[in-house]
Amino acid sequence: MAASGGESGRASRTFTNAARRAQIVAAAIDTIAELGYAKASFARITERAGLSSPRMISYHFADKDDLMHQIVREVFTAGAEFIGGRMAGEETAAGKLRAYLEANLQFLRDHPREMLALTEIGPHARDADGAPYTSRSAQEPSLRGLAELLAAGQRSGEFREFDVVSMAVVIRGAVDAAAVRLRGEPALDVDTYGRELVTTFARATEAGR
Template sequence: MGRTFTNEARRAQIMRAAIDTIAEVGYAKASFARITEKAGLSGPRMISYHFADKDELIHEILMHVLTAGAVFINERVEAEDTATGKVRAYLEANLQFLREHPDDMAALTEIGPHLRTATGRSYTSVSAQEVSVQSLEKLLAQGQASGEFRDFDLRSMAVLIRGAVDGAARRLRDEADFDFDAYTAEVVTTFTLAVAR
């Protein structure tokens, strides 16, 4: 049986409440009862109707946030004509998404240690970064092939760039007076100079 608009809206409402609850109290304390209260639902069975269990709900949250971030970033990267413009857009868009979605990022940080691969192994920060790192490697390789970028180790540079983004997420959450605008400007300047021929 396909999902209706009403079902999709209810699932989105539950996911939003779960994200906000996890960001507020942490993964371990984000019970269906707390999520129900945050969502303004009549009871936890409403969540069970839409999600088989907490694992399915968490997986859907992960996919929702990662997909939203990817769309937001890719639209801005693809709008640029030069490799330098694409690197700049990648950094600015990533950092803007972090700033505009602090609860989503906090929830992902809380969820991360509890995620398991299909084989039951824990995800690590390295495995979580891998898709982004590979995407960056391709972008950087295009800049080298066009002659716009200097010769450098693609993987090392991609890991450095990704690390700068992930470092900002931690600072944004844990350092109340962190100057995010200054950080964004410095990161963009640093990496556009680092890759330039």
């Protein structure tokens, strides 16, 4: 059955709105990565996106915080999907840990502007109650998943005995450290860093050590 004119029109508007939001988010990421959070005004983002007026941003996002939350959600979702897909292809805990580390560093390498934008947004991010996010609260979901993976490796005999929460904090900290060094001079060699990370934690976790 063919869609009615009203349904077709609504679908077209939905697609157009989604495309416009994506255009604004991409422009905001580029602006923040280049100029920093403080200078990423709606006027500058409008110019970068090629829009006619900042009101076009205000139509889609309530304020700057709303736009920043959307950036964080989209980047985190894309990263989680990429990393989860790589881990799903592994059958052992050791293989999943290796895939986790490699995929995290590959995502950082392939999305440097998004990572720079997140680094800039981080100190200014607020939760639904207006309270600032902390590095601890931001890391918590990933830490829980890592701790569960490490515990599974201990149960299977692949990993030695250690405190899984402490090890998860160390691993997550090592991954996050790469993100904040992307802007440095010279820039971090992410591939080399990734290889060292994999070797370090393979030795740190393996049974019999």
